[in-house]
Amino acid sequence: MNAAQISPAAAKAVRDVVDYELLFDCVHCGLCLEACPTYVLTRREMDSPRGRIYLMKALAEGRSELEADVVRHLDLCLGCRGCETACPSGVHYGRLVEQARAYVAANYPRGLVERARRWAISALFPYPQRLRRLLWPVKLLESAGLRPLAEQALPGKLGGWLALLPPLAAREHNQVAVPWPTARPNASGPAVVVHHGCVAQILTDAENQNTGRLLEAAGYRVVPMARTECCGALDLHLGNVERARRFARVNVRELKRAGVEAIVSAGSGCSVAIAEYRELLSEDPELKSDAQSISAKVRDLSTLLLDSRLTFPKFPCTVTYHDACHLRHGLGVRDEPRKLLGSIPGLRLVELQEADLCCGSAGSYNLTELEMAADLARRKADNIIVTGADYVVLSNPGCELQIAAELRRRGAKTKVIHLANFLARAMRG
Ligand code: SF4
Ligand code: SF4
Missing domain, CATH: 1.10.1060.10 (Alpha-helical ferredoxin)
Structure with a gap:
């Protein structure tokens, strides 16, 4: 036309x-x-x-x-x-x-398969209990040694989705995070809340727990949220603005009730979504001013830990750092995680080529655009492997799962680890 x-x-x-x-x-x-x-x-x-x-x-x-x-x-x-x-x-x-x-x-009228895929993402991922139930058959497959077969045999993009999941038994083992001796809550410290996300509660909860423990070790008072909803980022990626607003309203009320000075998330995509509630709820007569003050309180873990001058014992290893897009381009945080890593005695930090080029995870992008996401994961893995690092550290669970799947596929020696988990490990020495 x-x-x-x-x-x-x-x-x-x-x-x-x-x-x-x-x-x-x-x-x-x-x-x-x-x-x-x-x-x-x-x-x-x-x-x-x-x-x-x-x-x-x-x-x-x-x-x-x-x-x-x-x-x-x-x-x-x-x-x-x-x-x-x-x-x-x-x-x-x-x-x-x-x-x-x-x-x-x-x-735009999408085809049936694409509509079904988008429906499945939005019906499952923002709801931790539904996701937990869905993972049961995957665990059974894994314990029977049939998961690789299922990844090959599943039709359409389902096999690709399955390959992105970490080995669930090993994951559960890693979730048992042992507190280090210096982690003592400071009742008079600045109050901070950790927003635990949705998918992250099931797949990367150690990252949430360790974020809280590190903040406590640094002298902050970590206040729990009575109720946590998805931050809304998944819906915004899929164009479902109204449900993103519904989630945002619940979170704004809960975060206001927590009465804290700073809001942290182990997922940088969630941090940016909360930092942008001020725009999302700008037309909401009841919550627009609360949304503005909540958005203004979003901080990254690395920034708060640097401010507190937390110190680490010696932890000799070679590390490279991947910039999660929303942390780098949404919150503008680039140097703080590097400074924090650089402050660990014995650690050698190697700069990653194209560190701030997206790994292809991008919210639900790696579930809808598998080919482009896989090309970007390969490019990221190429750059990681040439560093020869023991660890690639990053600050977003989505990047963690995406890059880990590609490095696993290649049998690479570099371990993918979230900054919170890495620092927790460093604290334990
Ligand atoms: S072309 Fe790109 S860089 Fe130039 S003004 Fe437009 S968006 Fe900005
Ligand atoms: S994929 Fe390209 S156009 Fe889209 S947000 Fe990233 S840099 Fe911008």
Whole structure:
């Protein structure tokens, strides 16, 4: 269909969801292109931030309709925000792509298989108890030694999903985190809450527990949340803004009730989602000012630990560090985890090539875009392996599972470990 045939009402409907004025911040300089993982891999303009902004503008001006190839280019975006860090014009690309996805979710008829896949992700992952029940058959398969067979035999993308899961028995063993002798709560320390996420409660709970223990060891008072909902990031990736708002409202009320000075998550994607409740709930008459104050309290574990001057015993090993996208590009935290690691006596920190290029995890991206996600995981693993490091440390459970699956597949010696678990290990010496 050419532009003359596209209804002005359709273009207006796009502008009702996508902030049209924000699109004009882009001056088409192209400085973001080499920071964009999908452009780096495909070399296609329409898989770059500039190309996708062009597509959003074409939709909003009625020069293009919402056809399959437009949706494809938008789907292929990881939402990693590498482009935001690179952009000299301050384009709010993350916000734009979330808005465009909300428009796509409401207006584009996806095929049955894709709808089923997206339904399964949104029906399972934000609910820890459902996920726990789903993992039972996987544990049974694993204990019978049949999991590799199932990964090969399952149809469609299900085998790929299964391969991303860590070995569950070993995982459970790792969850038994032994507190080190110096971890004593300080009743008068600054109050901090650790948001435990959703998937993380089941698959990476040691990361949550160790985050709390490290904060206590550093003199903070860790206050539990009475109720924890998914941060909403998964829904925002899938264009389901209304449910993200529902989750955000519960979290804002609970975080306000906790009455803390700082909010921490072991998942940097969750941290950024909470830091952006101020925008998500900006039209909510009851909660908008609470959302602003909650968002302003989000901190990263590394920043709080550096502020406290926590010290570590000697822990000789070689470490490289992967920047989780949302920590680096969403919260702007780059140097603090490196400084913290560098403060451990005996530790040698080796810089990773393309440390801030997305590993392909990106929320639920590695469940919907398996091929691109696998290409990025391979590229990340190549860069990790050449460092020869004993550990690759990172600050997001999604990256942890994604990179671990690829290194496991290759039989690489480097161990993938979350910063909280690594520091807990270092504390124990
Ligand atoms: S968010 Fe990431 S994948 Fe998407 S356009 Fe920006 S850099 Fe590229
Ligand atoms: S998004 Fe920013 S860096 Fe990329 S082309 Fe537009 S202005 Fe340039």
